[in-house]
Amino acid sequence: MSPVITGASAITSVGTNVDEFFSALCSGNTGLHELRGFDKGHFRATHAYEIDDRPAQGVDVPGRASKWLSEAIAQAVAQAGIGEDLSDVPVLIGTGLRELRSLELWWRGGGTLTEDDLHFGPVLRERFGVTDTHTFSNACSASVYALAMGADLLATGQADTVIVAGVDVLTESMHGLLERVHPSPPERVRPFDRNRTGVLMGDGAAAVVLRTTSPGALGALRAVGVNCDAYHATAPDAAGIAAAMREAHRLAGVKPADVDLVMMHGTGTLLNDEVEAIATREVFADWVDVPLMTAIKSMTGHTSGASGLLNLVSALQSFATGRVPVTVGLVEPVAEASSFRLVTGETEHADIAVAQINAFGFGGINAVAIVEATTQREVSS
Amino acid sequence: MRTKVATPPSVAVTGTGVVLPGASNASALLADPPQSAEPVDPAALVGRKGLRYKDRATRLAYCAADVALRDAGLTAERGLAVDSDTVGVVASSNFGNVDTVVSVLDTIHAETVAGTSPMDLPNASSNVIASSVAIRFGLRGPNLMVCNGATGGLDAVRWAVTMIATGRVERVLVVGTEPATEPVRRILHGGRPLDGAAALVVESSQSVAERGVPAQAWLGHFVRTASLVECVLQLAEADRGTQPSSWQVPPGGAPGDLLPGVPRIDLTSSWGQCSGALGVLQCAAAVGWFSDHDTGTVYATAGTPAESTAGLALTGGAT
Numbered sequence: 001m002s003p004v005i006t007g008a009s010a011i012t013s014v015g016t017n018v019d020e021f022f023s024a025l026c027s028g029n030t031g032l033h034e035l036r037g038f039d040k041g042h043f044r045a046t047h048a049y050e051i052d053d054r055p056a057q058g059v060d061v062p063g064r065a066s067k068w069l070s071e072a073i074a075q076a077v078a079q080a081g082i083g084e085d086l087s088d089v090p091v092l093i094g095t096g097l098r099e100l101r102s103l104e105l106w107w108r109g110g111g112t113l114t115e116d117d118l119h120f121g122p123v124l125r126e127r128f129g130v131t132d133t134h135t136f137s138n139a140c141s142a143s144v145y146a147l148a149m150g151a152d153l154l155a156t157g158q159a160d161t162v163i164v165a166g167v168d169v170l171t172e173s174m175h176g177l178l179e180r181v182h183p184s185p186p187e188r189v190r191p192f193d194r195n196r197t198g199v200l201m202g203d204g205a206a207a208v209v210l211r212t213t214s215p216g217a218l219g220a221l222r223a224v225g226v227n228c229d230a231y232h233a234t235a236p237d238a239a240g241i242a243a244a245m246r247e248a249h250r251l252a253g254v255k256p257a258d259v260d261l262v263m264m265h266g267t268g269t270l271l272n273d274e275v276e277a278i279a280t281r282e283v284f285a286d287w288v289d290v291p292l293m294t295a296i297k298s299m300t301g302h303t304s305g306a307s308g309l310l311n312l313v314s315a316l317q318s319f320a321t322g323r324v325p326v327t328v329g330l331v332e333p334v335a336e337a338s339s340f341r342l343v344t345g346e347t348e349h350a351d352i353a354v355a356q357i358n359a360f361g362f363g364g365i366n367a368v369a370i371v372e373a374t375t376q377r378e379v380s381s
Numbered sequence: 382m383r384t385k386v387a388t389p390p391s392v393a394v395t396g397t398g399v400v401l402p403g404a405s406n407a408s409a410l411l412a413d414p415p416q417s418a419e420p421v422d423p424a425a426l427v428g429r430k431g432l433r434y435k436d437r438a439t440r441l442a443y444c445a446a447d448v449a450l451r452d453a454g455l456t457a458e459r460g461l462a463v464d465s466d467t468v469g470v471v472a473s474s475n476f477g478n479v480d481t482v483v484s485v486l487d488t489i490h491a492e493t494v495a496g497t498s499p500m501d502l503p504n505a506s507s508n509v510i511a512s513s514v515a516i517r518f519g520l521r522g523p524n525l526m527v528c529n530g531a532t533g534g535l536d537a538v539r540w541a542v543t544m545i546a547t548g549r550v551e552r553v554l555v556v557g558t559e560p561a562t563e564p565v566r567r568i569l570h571g572g573r574p575l576d577g578a579a580a581l582v583v584e585s586s587q588s589v590a591e592r593g594v595p596a597q598a599w600l601g602h603f604v605r606t607a608s609l610v611e612c613v614l615q616l617a618e619a620d621r622g623t624q625p626s627s628w629q630v631p632p633g634g635a636p637g638d639l640l641p642g643v644p645r646i647d648l649t650s651s652w653g654q655c656s657g658a659l660g661v662l663q664c665a666a667a668v669g670w671f672s673d674h675d676t677g678t679v680y681a682t683a684g685t686p687a688e689s690t691a692g693l694a695l696t697g698g699a700t
Contacts, residue, residue, distance in 0.1 A: 042493050087607070096506055098528055100482050107483045107564070108490070115568055115656060118475055119530045121688040131689040132605040134536055137507035137528040145525060149540060152547045173485040176494040177502040226549070228524035230465065230515040233503035240521070243466075362503055363512020365524045 003154050004217035004374060007080025007209035009072045010313040012300040013049040013202055017075060021310075022317040025325035026347045030299040031202060032188050037061075038172055045179035045186055048170055049202030049301025062102035062111050066123040068205035069093060069167040073128065080209035082161065087129040090159050092150050093120050094142030094166045096304035096361070098135055101171045120167075132159075139361030140265070141226075142166060142305030143206065144369050147312070148224035150210050165207035166306035174304075175201055181234075189302065190329035191266030191295035192273045192337050199267045202301025206309035218316045222354075222370040223251030229364025235271055237364055241279035244366035245356070249283075252370035254354060256287040259370075261318060261355040263311035266295025266327070267302050276358065277336035292350060294343040298328040308359030312371060315355035319373035324348040392542045393589050393596035393698070395552075396453025396582030397668045398445040400426070401575075401652055405448075407597075407669030410662060414651045420561075420576055431517060434500045437560035438477035438578075439513045445580035446514050446556055453582035454594050455552075460519055463592075469522030469550040472511035473537040473557045475530060475657040476565045476574070478504050483564050514556060522550040527657070531631070532605070532684045532691035533557075534660020539603045539693070541583050552584035557661025561653070575653040579665045597668045601678070601694035609682060612692040613639055616680055620694055626677025627670055629663040631684055640680075659683045664695065671697035 009017065013031020014024035031049040037060035040046045051068065054060060073091065077084060099118050106113035116122050119135035138145040143166025150162040178199060179185045186198035210221060225247030229240030249255065265276055281288050296314055297303070303310055318324050326343050333342055357369040397407045403418030404410055423432055423440035427447050432440050450456050455463060481504035488496045503509050508526035515524050523544055527537045534557040541553035559565070561576035589596055602619040606612040609631060617623075617640075625643055628635075632649040648662050649655050655662055663681035670679055676697055684690030 042489050044494060090605075096508075098507060100507070103479065103482060103568075104486050107486060113568060114570075115475060115654075116530055116685065116687065119528050119533075121530050121532075122685075125688050131607045133529070133689075134527065134540075135529045137526045138524075139506045139508045139512075139526075142508075145523075148523075148549075149525070149543070152543050152549070156543055156546045158543070171482070171505075172489055173482045174505045176489045176497055177485060177499070177505050180494055180497050181499045181502055226523045227466065228470070228512065228515045228521050230519050230521045233509070233513065233516065243521075361508065362506045363508055363515070363524070365508065365512055 001213060002220040002222050003151060003210050003212055004214050005208045005219050005221060006211050006214045006217050007076040008218055008313045008316055009075035009207045010310055011068050011072050011205040012303060012310065013051050014299055018313060022314060025296055025299055025314060026323050028326050028328050030328055031301060043176060043179060045200060047187060048175065048200050050170060051203040060105060062105045064101065064169045065099050065167050066120060069120055069165055070127050072165055072205035072207040073163060076207035076209050082209060085129055087131060089161050089163055090132040090153055091124055091130045091163045092134045092146040094136050094138055094146035094305045096139050096142055096168050097171050097174060098137055101169055104172055138365055139363060140304050141308060141359035141361035141365050141367040144224060144308035144357060144359035144367035145226055147369055148226045148367060151221055151224055154212050160212045162210045163207055164210055166309035167205040168304035168306050169203045170201050188329060189268040189297050191268045191298050191327055192333050192342060193330045194332045194334055196268045199269045199302045202303045204300055204303025204306035204310055206306050206313050217374045219319055220372045220374050222372050223248055224367060224369045225251055226367045231364050234362050236275040236360055238275045238278040240364050241275060241360060241366050242282050244368045245279065245283045248368035248370050254370055256284040257290060258354050259291045259356050260352045261315060261324060262291050262293045263315050263355060263357045264293055264295040265358040265360045266297055268297065274334060274336055277334060281336060289339050289341055292324050292341050292343055292348055294325055295327045296325055308357060308367065312357045312369060315357060315371055318352045322349050322351060324350060391586035392545050392583050392600045393586060394581050394598040394664065394668055395584055395589060395594045395596060396449040397597060397665050398448030398452060398580040399665050400441060400444040401577035407665045408672055410648065410666040411669050435513065436478055436480050436504055437562060438474050438558045439510050441578035442472060442510050442514055442556045442558040443517055445578035446518060446554055449554060449580035449582050450518060455582060465519045466521040467551045468520040469524060469544060469553040470511050470515045470520050471525045471527060471537045471541045471553055471555050472514060473527040473533040473657040473661060474510055474559055475528055475533060476559050477510045478507050479564050480562050481505055510558060520554060530688060533657035535681060535683050535691040535693050538660060538664055542600055545585050551588045552582060554580060554582055555661055556580045557658030559656045559658045569654055573653040575655045575658055579658060579661045581661060581664055596698040598671055598695045598698055601696055604692045606690055609635055609690045610639060612682055612690040616692045616694050620678060623678060625680045626674060627679050629666060629681045631682055667695045
């Protein structure tokens with residue numbers, strides 16, 4: 001039996017709950033804005049996709065990752081109806097940058113910091129009574145890697161309910177270094193477009209409640225495949241990505257022809273989109289024009305460790321509503337993706353029963369999840 | 382409250398690497414550290430190639446990983462003795478990339494982003510240790526970076542065991558590493574940080590039998606509890622009340638009336654504040670203990686009262 005998802009949340013620059021988030025995605029709204037919490041004068045890239053919660057323009061505060069993580073968990077457990085006492089529930093958090101923004105602010109003279117402020121355990125113990133938390137710092141595939149570990153906890157009988165979450169907020173060091181490697185500073189995220197110029201970061205948090213069994217689920221987690229390219233510190237490898245997709249399909253017992261929707265990693269960098277497209281073409285082969293594909297980072301920015309789970313929550317909403325968000329800014333697809341059914345122009349309407357979630361991170365760490373609808377969707381007009 | 386005690390799968394430690402100032406094997410962890418020892422020089426241990434642009438934590442991890450993989454008989458004349466996708470990596474570190482983050486930040490504030498080096502990009506992501514080790518040794522299995530505070534090292538071992546139990550991977554290189562650098566000293570408010578790394582190869586009993594390698598220790602029950610007392614009680618319950626032969630206590634020790642008469646070992650009093658590396662060092666020290674004591678169980682415990690305590694029971698390879 002596949003574990004089921006009984007609660008979900010999504011918090012991004014385009015909305016701070018699932019309904020706001022998904023309706024913004026379906027409307028093609030983006031969270032792109034001038035940098036809100038940093039001194040713009042330090043950077044060439046002056047825009048990002050941040051949640052608007054700073055006290056004033058250019059003023060940042062510590063603890064934002066913990067704050068939005070806690071909010072995401074609270075929303076997901078509320079939907080799952082399991083209450084906020086999580087003393088018996090393991091919580092697994094995937095993050096690229098943990099509380100490194102708090103470290104940065106402390107280093108520049110703001111506030112205090114101890115060794116226990118870099119990860120999320122103490123905050124979640126205080127708020128929810130959690131005693132079994134795990135902060136996985138697995139770059140941009142972190143929350144889908146955490147999902148794999150959550151599934152393994154259930155499979156080995158270590159728990160019957162697990163919360164898997166993802167969170168990241170901008171750090172100056174990562175925002176700066178990401179733009180540094182682009183020839184010209186990116187102005188927006190345009191996944192799979194020939195004229196894309198690179199990636200910009202976004203703030204994001206998401207959580208799901210995973211249970212061995214429960215009625216009224218939002219979807220079932222068929223499997224997660226994880227691996228490592230062992231190839232390059234930042235450049236992806238099509239062979240490793242293809243292997244992770246095949247592993248997910250094998251573990252889930254699905255074939256490429258069964259997949260209705262692929263939530264692409266789609267960061268808008270020159271290399272990721274090309275390599276992801278090559279691997280997708282290789283794995284899906286004759287069926288590459290079957291599934292719909294979309295890349296929501298075009299609206300949320302690259303939310304790093306949170307991005308995979310945000311893709312998953314979007315897919316759950318597609319199960320429920322039959323709507324698939326558009327890839328904003330995608331006008332002319334790259335040659336490698338020319339035969340894909342990438343959603344452009346406007347939101348698609350389709351029955352989605354099986355979705356694939358892609359998440360790839362620095363160092364070639366790949367995670368691919370297969371989720372399945374558990375109920376017929378409501379009939380929409 | 383308690384996390385369910387998992388039924389222990391049959392997973393053994395088959396390779397151990399210890400790289401500390403004044404200690405280069407598992408048994409040395411249990412001896413008094415030398416009065417003065419030079420910091421570990423990674424270039425002298427694994428050569429200069431590939432060390433440039435890497436944080437100290439990653440360099441130290443390379444050294445410990447190299448020893449553990451050799452110790453487990455997993456290295457061949459060229460590359461690995463087993464398929465590359467049968468070996469995963471789980472690394473634990475809390476301070477691993479702190480140096481890069483703060484130095485890049487200072488550069489951005491002093492010179493704008495134009496002053497930064499693109500070579501720092503991979504180090505800005507905290508998973509750089511786990512992925513760098515995978516790249517250096519060609520390990521294509523699951524790759525996990527644990528940044529989980531005081532329990533991180535024992536948690537890393539638990540995830541390795543869990544992934545072996547579900548069949549994701551046959552064997553996992555577990556690495557714990559922490560650097561003693563200026564930013565870390567500041568985070569520890571002047572405390573003495575560890576400057577070293579430890580690594581373990583853990584693998585399924587089936588893989589142990591197939592490869593015909595000796596088990597240095599067997600990994601037993603894991604628990605995660607709100608307090609140290611609960612942790613020890615649950616380990617004892619899972620082990621049907623058998624007294625451990627030694628107990629690795631968290632930094633600062635443990636209440637005197639808990640497990641009376643059982644020898645206590647606090648690695649942090651000898652080697653500094655071990656943070657995310659502690660649990661991996663504890664497992665390595667248990668291997669050292671078993672090499673000098675034939676039988677028995679060792680408890681490894683780590684954590685803080687403000688968060689939780691992780692516990693693991695290890696038994697000797699001969700049992």
